[in-house]
Amino acid sequence: MNVYNIALREIKSSLREPRTMLFMLAFPIVLMLILGTALSNVFSNFTPVDNIRLLYSNESGQPQLTQYWESFSQEMGRQGIDIAPIASGQVGREQVREGQYTAYVELKADGMQLYGSSKQSIESNIAQGMLTAFADRYNLAAAAFRSDPSKAEAILANAGAVTGGEFIRETSLNPNKSPGSIDYYAIAMTTMIALYAAISGSYLFRGERTRHTAIRLMAAPIAKGELFAGKVIGCTLINFLSVLVVVLFSKFVFQADWGSHYGIVFLVLGTEVVLAVSLGLGVGYLVQGESPRAVVMIFTQIASFVGGAYFPVESDGSFMGVLTYLSPLRWANTALIGAIYTDDMSAAWQTIGLNVGIAAAFLLISIVIMRKREVL
Amino acid sequence: MNVLEIRNLTKKFGDFIAVDNMSLNVREGEIFGFLGANGAGKSTTINMISSLLRSTKGEIVILGRSIASDVQFAKMNIGIVPQDIAIYEDMTAYENVSFFAGLYGLRGAHLKERTEEALNFVGLGDKQKSLPKNFSGGMKRRLNIACAIAHRPKLIIMDEPTVGIDPQSRNYILNSVKQLNRMGCTIIYTSHYMEEVEEICTRIAIVDHGKIIAEGTKEQLKAIVTDTKNVWIEVRGGDHLNINSVKHIQGVLSVRLDDHMLKISSKGEINNLNLILQQLIQDRIEIRSIEEQAPNLETVFLTLTGRNLRD
Numbered sequence: 194m195n196v197y198n199i200a201l202r203e204i205k206s207s208l209r210e211p212r213t214m215l216f217m218l219a220f221p222i223v224l225m226l227i228l229g230t231a232l233s234n235v236f237s238n239f240t241p242v243d244n245i246r247l248l249y250s251n252e253s254g255q256p257q258l259t260q261y262w263e264s265f266s267q268e269m270g271r272q273g274i275d276i277a278p279i280a281s282g283q284v285g286r287e288q289v290r291e292g293q294y295t296a297y298v299e300l301k302a303d304g305m306q307l308y309g310s311s312k313q314s315i316e317s318n319i320a321q322g323m324l325t326a327f328a329d330r331y332n333l334a335a336a337a338f339r340s341d342p343s344k345a346e347a348i349l350a351n352a353g354a355v356t357g358g359e360f361i362r363e364t365s366l367n368p369n370k371s372p373g374s375i376d377y378y379a380i381a382m383t384t385m386i387a388l389y390a391a392i393s394g395s396y397l398f399r400g401e402r403t404r405h406t407a408i409r410l411m412a413a414p415i416a417k418g419e420l421f422a423g424k425v426i427g428c429t430l431i432n433f434l435s436v437l438v439v440v441l442f443s444k445f446v447f448q449a450d451w452g453s454h455y456g457i458v459f460l461v462l463g464t465e466v467v468l469a470v471s472l473g474l475g476v477g478y479l480v481q482g483e484s485p486r487a488v489v490m491i492f493t494q495i496a497s498f499v500g501g502a503y504f505p506v507e508s509d510g511s512f513m514g515v516l517t518y519l520s521p522l523r524w525a526n527t528a529l530i531g532a533i534y535t536d537d538m539s540a541a542w543q544t545i546g547l548n549v550g551i552a553a554a555f556l557l558i559s560i561v562i563m564r565k566r567e568v569l
Numbered sequence: 570m571n572v573l574e575i576r577n578l579t580k581k582f583g584d585f586i587a588v589d590n591m592s593l594n595v596r597e598g599e600i601f602g603f604l605g606a607n608g609a610g611k612s613t614t615i616n617m618i619s620s621l622l623r624s625t626k627g628e629i630v631i632l633g634r635s636i637a638s639d640v641q642f643a644k645m646n647i648g649i650v651p652q653d654i655a656i657y658e659d660m661t662a663y664e665n666v667s668f669f670a671g672l673y674g675l676r677g678a679h680l681k682e683r684t685e686e687a688l689n690f691v692g693l694g695d696k697q698k699s700l701p702k703n704f705s706g707g708m709k710r711r712l713n714i715a716c717a718i719a720h721r722p723k724l725i726i727m728d729e730p731t732v733g734i735d736p737q738s739r740n741y742i743l744n745s746v747k748q749l750n751r752m753g754c755t756i757i758y759t760s761h762y763m764e765e766v767e768e769i770c771t772r773i774a775i776v777d778h779g780k781i782i783a784e785g786t787k788e789q790l791k792a793i794v795t796d797t798k799n800v801w802i803e804v805r806g807g808d809h810l811n812i813n814s815v816k817h818i819q820g821v822l823s824v825r826l827d828d829h830m831l832k833i834s835s836k837g838e839i840n841n842l843n844l845i846l847q848q849l850i851q852d853r854i855e856i857r858s859i860e861e862q863a864p865n866l867e868t869v870f871l872t873l874t875g876r877n878l879r880d
Contacts (some may be wrong), residue, residue, distance in 0.1 A: 198671050202660070209659045405653035409716065412619045413672035414644035567622050 195415045196423040203427025204434075207393070217389065217435040221382035222442055228382075228503065229375035229447065245316045248288055249298040250279040257338075258331065262300060265327050274323075296320040304328075371534055372450065377505065379449030380533075383439050384525040385502040387465040388493050390432035394473020395485040397424050398563075417563060425470060425556070433466045452533030457541045461528045464548035468521055468555075469493075475555035478562040496520040521548065570597045571630070572724050572755040573618065578627035580613050580779075587613040589779035590627070595724075595772075600746065600756045602770030604866070606876045610779035611759055612652075615726055618757070619649050632723060645673060648722035648754075652729040654713045656701050662688060663697040666715050673720035687719035688712075691745060707738025714745065718754075725749060726757045731765060743769055763866040773866070777874045791864040794834075794872045797822060799862040800842065802831040805855040814852070818844045823875045829857070834872045 207213055247269070251259055266276040277294075279285050285297035286308050295316045299306040307324055309317030337344045372380070401407040410420055440462070443449040451458060472492075477485040499506060499513065500522025507514070517523050528544035531537040573595040580588040588610045595601045605611035616622040618629055620640050629636045631643040656665045667684045675683055688694050691711035701709055710730060717725060727746065731739045746769055750756055760766050766773060767787055774784040783790055804810070810831070815824045820839030825832050831849075835841055842859075849856060862868055870876075 194676070195672060198668065202657070202668055205664075206657065206659050404657065405651055405655040406657060408619075408621060408649060408651045408653075409655050409669055410672070411621050412644060412647065412649045413669065414641045414674070415672050 195419045196426065199420060199423025200427035200430065203424055204431045207428075207431040213393070214435075217386055217432070218438055218442075221386040221439050225375070225378045225382040225439075225443060225447065225449075229378040232378075232504065233374040244295075245274045245320055246294045247274065247276045247296055247298060247320055248279055248283075248285050248294040249276060249300060250285060251300040253300045253302045255302060257334075258300060261331055261334065262327075269323065274320075298324060372530060375443075375447050376450045376533075377530075379440075379443035379447060379451070380526055380529045381500075381502045381522075383436055383443065383462065384465060384500075384522050384529070385493075385497045386439055387432070387436045387462050387525070388469045388496060388500075388522055390428070390466045390469035391473035391476070391489045391493055392486065393428055393432060394470035395477040395489045397428055397470075397474055397477065399477055399485065421560065421563060425474065429467055429470050432470065433463055436462050436466060450533060454532050454536070454538070457532050457538055458529060461525055461532070461541050461544055461548075464545050464552070465521060465525045468548040468552040471552040471555035471559070474559045478559045496522050499523070501526050521551075524548075570633075571595065572597050572599075572632060573757070574628075574630040575614070575618070576628045576630070578614065578617065578629065579625045580610075580617060580622065581625045586779055588617070588624075591776075591779065591781055593774060593781060593784070595755060595757060597723075597755055598750070598753070599772055600750050600758055600770050602766040602773035603757055603759045603776065604766060604773060604870060605759075605776035606874065609776045611776050612728065613779075614776070615728055615757070615759070619647060619726060620644055645720070646723045648717035648720065648725040650714050650717045650725065650727040650730050652732065652759075654709045656709065656712055656716060658700065658702040661698050661700055662693050662704075662712055662715075665701065665712060666719050669716045670719035675720060683719045683721070687715040690718065690748075691715045692741060705735075705738075707734040707741070710734050710738060710742060711745075714742065718749065722754065724755050724757070728759050729761065730758075731760065731762065739765075763870070767866050775870060775873055777876075782873055783869070787866065790866065790869045794864050794869050796837045797834050797864075797868075797872050798837050799864070799868045799872075800833050800835070800845070801860045801862055802833070802845075802849070803829055803857040803859075804831050804849065805829065805857060806853065809852055810849070810854055811852055814848055815845060818848060821845070823871060825871070825876075832871060834868065 249262075251262065253259065269276050279288075279297075285294075285299070288294050289297045289308055289310050292310065292312055295310050295313050297308040299308075305324060305328060307321055309321060311317070398407070401410060437459075440451060440458075444451050473485075473489050476488050476492075479485075480488050497503070497520075499517045500520030501517070502522055506517050506523070524540075524544040524547055528541040531540040571594045573593070575591055575593040578588055578591045578593075579586065591610075591614060603611055603615070613622065617624050618631075618636075620636060620643060629643075632646055634642050636643045657668070660668065663684060666687050667680060670680055670683055670687070685694065685697070688697055691714050693708065693711055693715060696704070696708065701712055704712065710732075714727075714730060730746075731742050734742075743765060746756060746758065758766065758770055770787070772784070772786055773790060774781045775790070776782070783793060804826075810826060812824050812826065815821060815831075815833065818841050820836040820841045822834040822836060823832075824834075833845060846856065846859075
């Protein structure tokens with residue numbers, strides 16, 4: 194009963210502290226919105242091809258090629274690609290350099306010459322691919338013409354239709370779904386705010402000392418263990434509640450994707466909160482004076498930064514890359530993205546194990562120091 | 570019957586001896602004054618009685634049971650009013666009292682009844698739903714008391730319960746202490762205000778350097794210093810005063826200068842006032858008034874410790 198009363202007081206006290214609630218709820222939600230909106234392009238894997246503009250000049254003097262090119266142009270036009278002949282006085286390469294066109298093609302009797310824009314490399318590569326397909330087909334028709342002109346006619350007549358009219362075939366190399374910017378920052382901000390529970394953890398018993406209520410608690414006929422359990426449980430629950438609110442807000446207001454494995458998602462987040470509270474508590478006991486809060490703040494900031502809270506980080510073998518593996522935020526983010534987007538639970542279980550193990554170590558340290566001390 | 574027995578109690582912090590082989594009894598129904606200057610060992614003793622600190626040596630017995638063998642029993646029967654206000658500012662007055670009383674095993678209707686009773690007792694019955702952050706200093710002090718008495722302890726330890734409050738609140742608290750005593754509570758009371766101690770305490774112990782140097786009723790303590798006389802001389806230009814030269818005058822026991830008041834204790838049988846005045850004139854000290862003090866707790870304390878209680 195004492196554990197329940199102490200935990201309840203901890204929860205009530207946190208709920209009545211508007212600055213804490215603002216920090217724990219408004220801060221991640223606002224950051225989620227700002228970063229999710231501002232960095233949406235970073236997460237986009239969609240490149241529209243309807244703004245490809247191709248300029249060409251036909252100096253081949255070959256009617257068959259001209260005819261085939263006209264068919265090709267019409268087909269491309271239907272697919273949203275603008276192919277325009279060069280006007281007199283225009284210099285094709287200049288037009289591309291100035292960004293007016295994606296590429297410039299010269300059709301000559303001895304072949305095609307393509308000048309692509311380095312500013313629009315993706316679009317330029319698409320144009321190159323289309324023209325390669327065009328050239329292959331024309332070469333095929335030319336070869337057929339030498340042996341059987343009727344077959345060549347058929348090839349040319351069906352230009353752009355033989356393969357379903359597709360000169361561009363989309364083949365995805367990454368069939369799995371991946372997070373958009375809001376999805377990513379919903380996860381990253383939630384795991385970050387879960388880690389911020391370390392701050393309240395560091396103040397858990399120090400707060401009682403500064404308020405002088407530690408005297409009353411120590412003088413009351415309750416075991417230190419009850420006091421410890423009540424405070425840790427209360428702090429963990431209120432922080433987990435904040436995390437829950439952030440998750441629900443991001444899901445229903447920002448339409449963030451939290452997948453369908455809610456059990457594992459909340460288990461990862463819950464154990465991260467336990468880890469954070471224990472870490473803060475441990476630091477509060479290990480570091481003397483007013484420093485614990487500063488130590489925890491620095492740790493959470495670095496862990497957030499290298500863990501991918503503000504932008505996605507890749508591990509590239511560098512010192513920073515190795516550092517990312519030490520961030521609990523990174524573990525949680527990897528676990529959640531794996532569970533949500535690839536149905537892969539292995540990282541989640543590893544993270545849960547790490548969180549629980551480290552939390553147990555810090556709790557043990559705190560208990561040992563608390564038992565040794567005469568005061569809280 | 571003794572509510573509290575302290576036997577050969579010692580507390581060391583490293584090499585420093587805060588409490589030195591102290592023995593003391595507090596009888597049921599007493600308001601026991603515990604006097605000592607800062608660092609005298611008073612708070613350490615109180616903390617050991619309240620089970621906040623472990624003793625290095627010795628024994629504390631509450632209502633016949635040793636704290637060492639039954640700390641829960643001791644805690645159940647003690648109420649603490651700490652010197653620093655120990656309440657939660659973000660919880661209402663009712664929630665504060667109810668929370669702390671709940672730690673003593675009170676539940677349900679019983680808890681509600683005791684909480685309301687404690688709040689009414691300290692005059693905060695109409696402020697049950699108010700947050701202490703909106704309270705005056707005096708109201709917070711009263712809430713501090715309510716949190717200590719809701720579980721009806723047999724022994725209440727009040728450590729400077731009237732620090733920094735207005736005279737009206739002080740009177741209220743002093744009356745509350747007397748009323749608690751009439752209701753059967755034994756009280757250990759510490760204060761820097763001698764007049765409070767003189768007014769309410771039935772027995773007093775003076776602590777210095779971790780030891781009890783005097784113990785008894787007010788009258789018994791004053792009797793200790795009947796062989797001394799105390800002269801208070803109001804002076805101007807006290808900065809030039811050479812206190813050591815006054816100390817060396819025949820019969821002088823202690824000298825101290827508080828603001829413009831020179832407080833001198835001398836042996837009763839020696840008439841040295843002329844010598845003292847001559848020394849002051851020689852030191853070019855302007856004398857404004859001279860007053861012989863009848864023995865009171867302050868002069869007793871000064872005589873016994875050579876220090877003021879507020880030192």
